[in-house]
Amino acid sequence: MNIKTLTVSEVTNYIKRMLDNDFILNNLSVKGEISNLKYHSSGHIYFSLKDDNGKVNCVMFKGNAVFLDFVLEEGMEVIVKGRASIYPATGSFQLYCDEIKKEGQGELFIKFEKLKQKLSKMGYFDEDHKKILPKYPQRIGVVTSPTGAAIRDIINVSTRRSSLVDIVLYPAKVQGIDAYKEVIEGIKYFNNNKSVDIIIVGRGGGSIEELWNFNEEELAKAIYVSKIPIISAVGHEIDYTISDFVADVRAATPSQGAEIAVPLSKDIEQKVCDISKALEINIDNKLKSCKNELSNAERILKIHSPITRIANSYLEIDNLRNRLNFLMKIKVEKEKKQLENLNNLLLAYNPVKVISKGYAIIQDDEKNLITSKEQLENPINLEISVKDGKAEGKFIPLKHIK
Structure with a gap:
């Protein structure tokens, strides 16, 4: 039997025709949990629908999306009505959604909210506990995958902003079973060595399942007890994890984490210039103050000079000597007179x-x-x-x- 060789396009189109002609696949009602949700600027909505054993990509075009009366969220349990087909250009199987109804919240979302409430009550999110980032760090520790886009973004942004800051990478898995344990080890490593001023913990975007390691309670505790300030830079701007709430600062992306941590060189130069000018003014003012104090001290010294006092003392001594001589002369004359009187009296009564x-x-x-x-x-x-x-x-x- 001869089997005809087909092109890729012929295969994908053949499968598409088979799926499009299937009554069940054209009238599907599928229940699952939303993950990897993305609202596109075109108005289309892209997401995955999953359960414990499987996952299927879904798309709702703008014409149907405008009739949604609620906003789709990660972890939301929904019922999707539509048809299944493939996208010939990529050969990917996906659901084309006509309607979406809210069924309830997914298990991961519920687990996320429970842990969030628990840690909030324990004070893990309190602003009073959050540490202030140093304005001018010299070394920044990064805990992330050595091959991911996150570290490349952090290095690119950091080097563009300043050449004065060193980046130290602690390689860790950020996805998969128990990946969070490696992230914890990275945080402990930097705290034990005290070799960095700030720690950035993060990774690129992904579905709630891919980011789940950053929702683990053990990792939240490690971030909470860290003595070094931590920036959580996990996923994209729409992604929120428990790490974001516990960390001292949350960055929407790894790139933004680097922007927050690393000051611009020109800002540092301007700060140094401002400090230099302020120091120069303070030194000048201090010198002027010292000169004034010295002049005042010199004036006071002249007024109370020992030489002046000694000269004045000589005059006082001369005055006292003259007065003493005068008083002694008067005393001598008086005594002499008295002596004469006594002598005369003695002579008068001499036997x-x-x-x-x-x-x-x-x-x-x-x-x-x-x-x-x-x-x-x-x-x-x-x-x-x-x-x-x-x-x-x-x-x-x-x-x-x-």
């Missing part, structure tokens, strides 16, 4: 002077002065002092003295 006038001093043997006639009633030895000497003798009264 010798009295004797020279014819008087005598009479004393008995015991040197008692004879001042009364009663002392001469009986014979008595006497000593008589006159002007030019003394005479001794015995006095015998001749008659009774009256």
Whole structure:
């Protein structure tokens, strides 16, 4: 039997015709959980519909999307009505959705919300706990896949912004079973070595399943207890993970994470220039202040100069000496005058002077002065002092003295 060789286009078109002619596949109603959701700028909506055992790509064109009365979200459980076919250009099987009805929230979304509420109550999201990023880091640690787009974006943005910052990569899996454990090890590594100023944890975009490692409670705890500030840069702008809420700063993309962490070289140069100018002004003001203080001190020193005080003291000493001499002279004159008066008084009462006038001093043997006639009633030895000497003798009264 001869089998005709077909081109790829012939095969895909053949499969498409078979699917398009199948009644069931053209009238499908499929229940599943939304993931990898993307609202395109054209108005079309692209997403995946999955359950525990399978996944199928879906598209709802703008003509049907405008009639949706709610916004599709990651993890949302929905019922899709439409048809199954393939897109010949890529050969991919997908559902073309005509209607979408909300069925409920998916298991992963519910799990995400429960953990979010739990960690929020435990204070993991509190602003008071979040650390401030250093303005001018020297080294930035990055925990991500060494082969992913995230590290390339971070390196490109960092080097474009500044050549003064070093990027240190800790290679880790960011997708797959237990990948979060490697991310935790990276955070612990940088904290133990204290070799970086900021840590960026992240990866590129993906579905909720692909990003789920960043929704693990253990990773949230590692981010929470880190002593080094952490930027969570997971997925695209529409993607939110538990890591984003726990981290000190959330970046919408890895590129934005690098922009937040790395300051622009021109900003650093401007800051250095501003600091230099401020320092120059402060030094100039300080020098002027010191000169003024020195001038004031010199003026005060002149006023209170020891030389001036000594010179003034000489004048005071001269004045005191003159005053002392004056007072001493007055004192001497006064004392001299008083001495003359006392001398005159002494001369006036001097016994010798009295004797020279014819008087005598009479004393008995015991040197008692004879001042009364009663002392001469009986014979008595006497000593008589006159002007030019003394005479001794015995006095015998001749008659009774009256």
